[in-house]
Amino acid sequence: MTAGNGRRAGSPYAPHTDADEAAMLDAIGVESVESLFDIPEEVRFDGEFGIDGMDEKALRQSLSDLFARNEDLTEFLGRGHHAHYVPALVSDLSRRSEFLTSYTQYQPEVTQGFLQVLFEYQSMLVELTGLPVANCSMYDAATALAEAALLANRLRRGASGHRVLVPAHIQDGRLGVLENYLGGSDMEIGSYPMDDGAADVDALTDLVDDETVMVYAESPTVRGVIEERLADIGDLAHENDALFCLGSDLVALALLEEPASVGADVVVGEAGALGLGTAYGMGLGIFATREEYLRQVPGRLVGASEDAAEKRAFTLTLQTREQHIRKERATSNICTNQAWVALRTAMHMAWLGPDRLVDLATDAVTDARELAGRLDDLSGVKAPIYDRYHFREFVVRTDQPAPAITNDLAGRGFAVHALDDHHIQVCITDVNADAADELVAAFEEVV
Amino acid sequence: MNFDQARFSRDDVYEPLLSEKDSTTVEVDSEGVLPDDLTRDELTLPGLSEPQLARHYTRLSQMNYSVELGPYPLGSCTMKYNPSFTEDVAADPNAAVHPDRSDRTIQGTLGLLHGLQEHLADIGGMDAVTLQPPAGAAGEFTGILVAKAYHESRNDDRSEIIIPSSAHGTNFASAAMAGYDVVELPSDDDGRVDMEALDAAISEETAALMLTNPNTLGLFERDIIEIAEMVHGAGGLLYYDGANLNALLGRARPGDMGFDIMHYNVHKTFATPHGGGGPGAGPVGVVEDLTEFLPSPMVRETASGYEQYEPESSIGKVHGFTGNWLVLVKAYAYIARLGDSGLADSSAKAVLNANYLASQVDLEVPYGPFHHEFAATAGDRDAADVAKRMLDYGVHPPTTKWPELVSQAMLTEPTEVEDKASLDDLAHAFNAAYADADEVLESAPSKTSARRIDQVSAARDPRLSWQALEQDE
Numbered sequence: 001m002t003a004g005n006g007r008r009a010g011s012p013y014a015p016h017t018d019a020d021e022a023a024m025l026d027a028i029g030v031e032s033v034e035s036l037f038d039i040p041e042e043v044r045f046d047g048e049f050g051i052d053g054m055d056e057k058a059l060r061q062s063l064s065d066l067f068a069r070n071e072d073l074t075e076f077l078g079r080g081h082h083a084h085y086v087p088a089l090v091s092d093l094s095r096r097s098e099f100l101t102s103y104t105q106y107q108p109e110v111t112q113g114f115l116q117v118l119f120e121y122q123s124m125l126v127e128l129t130g131l132p133v134a135n136c137s138m139y140d141a142a143t144a145l146a147e148a149a150l151l152a153n154r155l156r157r158g159a160s161g162h163r164v165l166v167p168a169h170i171q172d173g174r175l176g177v178l179e180n181y182l183g184g185s186d187m188e189i190g191s192y193p194m195d196d197g198a199a200d201v202d203a204l205t206d207l208v209d210d211e212t213v214m215v216y217a218e219s220p221t222v223r224g225v226i227e228e229r230l231a232d233i234g235d236l237a238h239e240n241d242a243l244f245c246l247g248s249d250l251v252a253l254a255l256l257e258e259p260a261s262v263g264a265d266v267v268v269g270e271a272g273a274l275g276l277g278t279a280y281g282m283g284l285g286i287f288a289t290r291e292e293y294l295r296q297v298p299g300r301l302v303g304a305s306e307d308a309a310e311k312r313a314f315t316l317t318l319q320t321r322e323q324h325i326r327k328e329r330a331t332s333n334i335c336t337n338q339a340w341v342a343l344r345t346a347m348h349m350a351w352l353g354p355d356r357l358v359d360l361a362t363d364a365v366t367d368a369r370e371l372a373g374r375l376d377d378l379s380g381v382k383a384p385i386y387d388r389y390h391f392r393e394f395v396v397r398t399d400q401p402a403p404a405i406t407n408d409l410a411g412r413g414f415a416v417h418a419l420d421d422h423h424i425q426v427c428i429t430d431v432n433a434d435a436a437d438e439l440v441a442a443f444e445e446v447v
Numbered sequence: 448m449n450f451d452q453a454r455f456s457r458d459d460v461y462e463p464l465l466s467e468k469d470s471t472t473v474e475v476d477s478e479g480v481l482p483d484d485l486t487r488d489e490l491t492l493p494g495l496s497e498p499q500l501a502r503h504y505t506r507l508s509q510m511n512y513s514v515e516l517g518p519y520p521l522g523s524c525t526m527k528y529n530p531s532f533t534e535d536v537a538a539d540p541n542a543a544v545h546p547d548r549s550d551r552t553i554q555g556t557l558g559l560l561h562g563l564q565e566h567l568a569d570i571g572g573m574d575a576v577t578l579q580p581p582a583g584a585a586g587e588f589t590g591i592l593v594a595k596a597y598h599e600s601r602n603d604d605r606s607e608i609i610i611p612s613s614a615h616g617t618n619f620a621s622a623a624m625a626g627y628d629v630v631e632l633p634s635d636d637d638g639r640v641d642m643e644a645l646d647a648a649i650s651e652e653t654a655a656l657m658l659t660n661p662n663t664l665g666l667f668e669r670d671i672i673e674i675a676e677m678v679h680g681a682g683g684l685l686y687y688d689g690a691n692l693n694a695l696l697g698r699a700r701p702g703d704m705g706f707d708i709m710h711y712n713v714h715k716t717f718a719t720p721h722g723g724g725g726p727g728a729g730p731v732g733v734v735e736d737l738t739e740f741l742p743s744p745m746v747r748e749t750a751s752g753y754e755q756y757e758p759e760s761s762i763g764k765v766h767g768f769t770g771n772w773l774v775l776v777k778a779y780a781y782i783a784r785l786g787d788s789g790l791a792d793s794s795a796k797a798v799l800n801a802n803y804l805a806s807q808v809d810l811e812v813p814y815g816p817f818h819h820e821f822a823a824t825a826g827d828r829d830a831a832d833v834a835k836r837m838l839d840y841g842v843h844p845p846t847t848k849w850p851e852l853v854s855q856a857m858l859t860e861p862t863e864v865e866d867k868a869s870l871d872d873l874a875h876a877f878n879a880a881y882a883d884a885d886e887v888l889e890s891a892p893s894k895t896s897a898r899r900i901d902q903v904s905a906a907r908d909p910r911l912s913w914q915a916l917e918q919d920e
Contacts, residue, residue, distance in 0.1 A: 070544055081545055112510045150624075
């Protein structure tokens with residue numbers, strides 16, 4: 001029996017021979033597979049979805065053709081989704097099926113390999129944040145931020161506070177997710193203004209009060225500004241018994257002040273910039289915090305223990321926080337997370353080592369500064385618009401309308417982000433740095 | 448079949464940690480880059496060469512069980528084979544685009560997302576599907592937020608979600624996160640929804656009933672039409688937990704049973720690799736009346752191509768961007784590879800395999816007729832010990848001690864990818880472990896990379912980083 005494209009009907013991944021099927025039915029004691037289905041007639045689906053199966057070769061060609069419809073643009077885009085060069089070691093070893101096709105480590109004795117990688121990932125986050133507890137992943141920066149706010153609210157349960165303060169410059173998705181996660185509680189979100197692209201600390205001082213459960217700041221901000229007064233923001237939060245949550249990313253953390261030293265109680269952010277590459281917004285959420293909040297942490301934790309041979313071994317631990325045991329009283333509903341991305345990120349960090357990781361971060365400051373300077377030299381362009389230090393990205397003001405400029409740049413093979421009518425955001429990393437000269441030349445033509 | 452898992456060990460550890468192989472401290476010199484007070488002083492991380500890392504990770508991979516090594520019959524987790532070609536498809540460099548790109552420049556990406564939205568809607572009998580939730584639990588949360596938005600749009604204030612006691616723990620947690628009180632529903636003697644208890648639980652406070660069908664015992668909820676009428680009659684919505692959809696592909700659709708909202712677990716039903724704990728994807732489908740509340744953005748096809756749009760009364764965002772793209776690509780590729788006949792064959796063989804395996808194990812299976820999974824009972828043996836011993840026979844054991852309805856439960860789901868010989872190996876592992884002496888069970892496993900791990904001390908004295916281990920010394 002054959003279906004379209006010359007292959008045998010049925011699933012190519014169900015290996016049953018006719019003889020096996022007959023023997024199995026015989027062992028069960030039924031005549032047919034269909035008789036095993038206990039589905040009432042009135043809800044049976046006898047129709048067709050209208051999906052024609054394809055053989056592997058034809059399907060790969062078809063999807064290759066489909067993706068070729070994406071325009072081949074060199075992207076200078078960031079705003080929470082950053083890409084650095086991912087070495088072949090990461091792509092190759094992360095695809096080993098022992099890692100890729102395993103499940104959550106419910107049986108740690110046969111999954112020591114993955115558990116150790118996750119333990120090492122947690123440890124690298126501890127080093128970069130200075131905080132002693134890091135979980136082995138959240139979905140992305142947005143959900144990590146939302147979980148941090150829920151953690152802050154749990155800690156303050158019974159107190160009067162219920163407000164989370166976030167910067168006016170925040171990626172839309174992060175704010176949107178935060179709103180949805182807080183919608184199930186009595187919490188509310190307040191926004192504090194920016195001063196020249198960084199937190200307006202004076203305005204924030206007026207806004208933080210005993211209603212505040214958490215103050216969130218980012219460095220770098222969504223517009224690439226390095227926040228210079230993190231310690232002051234942390235002090236403000238603590239003076240009002242609020243948590244200080246810092247959003248960052250692993251590359252930035254290799255260079256910038258250690259979060260623990262500026263008083264961060266929780267560090268969230270995006271880790272996918274290492275190990276994942278550009279993936280249409282798919283990410284890896286960082287979540288690190290202080291020891292005292294350990295039992296309030298959402299998500300999975302890998303810990304060290306000992307096995308019956310008295311050797312060190314790893315296991316998922318403190319699971320009484322989690323949904324499969326605590327149900328509606330769990331710290332979060334998260335179950336499956338981003339473990340395989342964490343594995344890739346850990347591999348990428350290990351491949352870089354401390355030297356190259358610091359170099360990568362240093363380049364993010366100097367390359368952005370240099371590119372901004374070159375754009376600033378063009379007439380009708382001001383870059384960067386903020387008199388601040390920048391990391392990877394910066395905002396450009398253009399005399400000509402920004403949407404028209406981004407369109408013209410797309411026509412010349414470049415993707416940049418129009419913030420509004422006269423502002424464009426540009427992001428540079430090791431992935432696109434080689435094309436910086438061409439971008440500047442294209443800019444010159446279109447502004 | 449004999450089995451010995453790879454085991455690298457040295458003194459009192461298995462493979463040493465990266466930090467034990469090398470620890471390098473670099474001073475951060477930011478002169479000319481940033482002011483000193485904005486930077487850290489130093490950074491300490493392992494500084495190993497690529498060959499050293501290749502060996503480290505390859506050794507660790509060998510100390511890890513996976514579905515390409517053997518059967519992985521975790522009930523309600525649906526660990527099936529992940530077709531290799533889907534990895535190549537997802538790695539297509541043309542598919543690696545940034546989410547801030549304009550619609551016009553990413554027609555291929557949007558075309559795939561639109562195609563997946565359509566396929567999933569057809570498979571579930573739904574009218575529209577969002578792909579944004581990054582995992583099944585996130586899908587549940589999204590679905591409940593949609594239900595909440597729907598009720599609020601009608602100025603109908605409801606406070607409760609009804610959930611069977613045998614449901615996945617995420618159901619309870621997701622409902623609570625959305626701000627609802629959970630009403631737990633007992634099962635009847637047959638292992639299905641207790642209709643009298645349901646009748647008593649439903650009220651004008653009922654926002655939704657969350658159901659898995661087949662349920663976590665593998666049983667089809669035969670009264671589903673009546674259940675739907677009862678819930679709808681009280682103004683509530685019916686939510687379908689898609690964890691067990693693999694049992695129904697091409698044979699029944701949640702939308703036809705009266706479900707209003709459902710999530711799909713793509714790693715379960717559509718063979719995307721679980722990756723040792725994610726990334727997953729938990730798309731959510733809804734019926735017509737609820738489409739306006741779906742998260743933003745959605746993708747639609749217009750005369751001039753694909754475009755993203757915000758549904759009229761959208762709940763907003765449940766992920767910073769648009770979800771786990773790479774996973775969605777693999778799910779689409781799998782569905783397109785199988786087509787109608789392949790999808791229907793998956794459920795046929797999944798149900799055949801579960802029933803055949805159950806017929807070959809010596810353990811009692813108290814509830815039936817089951818579909819893609821069955822809950823055997825280890826009786827007076829400890830199910831967790833039996834499971835540990837099964838590892839020594841070279842297979843991954845089932846989910847243990849859940850659902851609680853079955854004492855010492857071993858919830859088993861072989862999926863369609865196992866052939867008869869593999870199922871016979873699995874049955875042998877079940878039966879041999881079940882028959883082994885108490886002391887053998889209690890000291891198992893012995894053929895795995897690590898021996899039985901002390902869970903109690905791991906939790907009592909949490910050591911969650913290599914820094915914590917160093918402090919201990």
